[in-house]
Amino acid sequence: MQNIDEPAVALVVAAGSGTRLGGPVPKALVEIGGRPLVRWSVDALAAGGCDRAVVVVAAELIDDFRVALAEASIPVELVVGGSRRQDSVAHGLAAVGEQGIVLVHDAARPFVPAQVVQAVRRAVGSGAVCAIPVLPVVDSIRRVGTEGSVVVDRSELAAVQTPQGFDIATLRSCHLRAAELGLEVTDDAAVCEAAGHPVTLVPGAREAMKVTEPFDIVVATAIAAARVASGSEGPVAVDLNKEKQ
Structure with missing residues (x-):
């Protein structure tokens, strides 16, 4: 069992191109509130108890990330990443050390509150092999097929976030x-689950939203402004209408 208060190493995945967001630079380098998304992410993980970070990036962008x-x-x-996300994580794992706790985080989730990071870290410190943050699904969901669609019971669903x-x-x-x-998997919890470990x-x-599309920049800008104004690393009240004026 890990120590419940043991610091964790942050493994931040930032090697993707972020094509859905558009713009002249990869998503992780887009500036919000005067800081690139990847910097917000590393600082958020530090606020939650990580004492160092390994950031996985594209080879041609090492100087930009530095x-x-x-x-x-x-x-x-x-660390230079691979062609797939799971390859990038594997490359990063080679640099984090042999023992302890690692928190794998998407650079595109820059505003994860410190208490979420702490909750994940403490779950692993208390003996969990794999711990992930999740949210209830609030939208109505339909499964769409070639012959139509059907409502899915959202009470049995959860949206997965990072850090894991x-x-x-x-x-x-x-x-x-x-x-x-x-095997090809969508996240690291699935890698562990495929090996028979509980999540x-x-x-x-x-x-802890994921910045993916241009609209998300509006929300992220509002969160960043509120964070800067309050000096807080936790949840803050955000007025989106004010940001649009």
């Missing part, structure tokens, strides 16, 4: 197994 993270609140090591926390040695072995079997759920937060 500048973006020069004033991060914890030490940062840059793991015992480092276990996550590394699960990634090796997935590579050997040729522990902790409460997520609406503020």
Whole structure:
């Protein structure tokens, strides 16, 4: 069992191109409130108890990320990613160490509150092999097929967020197994689940939204402004109408 208060290493995945967002630079380098998204993400993880970060980036952008993270609140090591997300995580795991807790986080979720990071870290510290933050699904959901659509019971669904926390040695072995079997998975919890490990759920937060499309920049700008004004790393009240004026 890990120590419940043991610090964690942050593994931040920032090697994607972010094509749906558009713009001249990859999503993780887009500036919101005077800071790139990846810097917001690293600082948020530091506020939740991470004492260093490994950030996985595209090879041609190492210098850009070095500048973006020069004033991060914890030490940062840059690692070149792979062609798929799970390959990038595997590359990052080679740099995080052999033992302890790792929190795998998408750079595109810049405003995860410190208490969510802490909840994930403490779940792993208390013995969970894998812990992930989730939110109830609030929209009505329909499964669409070639012959029409059908309503899905949303009470049985949950939206998955990051950071996802793991015992480092276990996550590394699960990634090796997935590579050997040729498995393709959407997140790291699925890598562990495919190896037979249970997934522990902790409460997520609406503020830990993923910046994916141009509209998300409007919301993220409002959150950043409220964070700067309050000096807070936790949830803040946001007036979106004010940001649009």
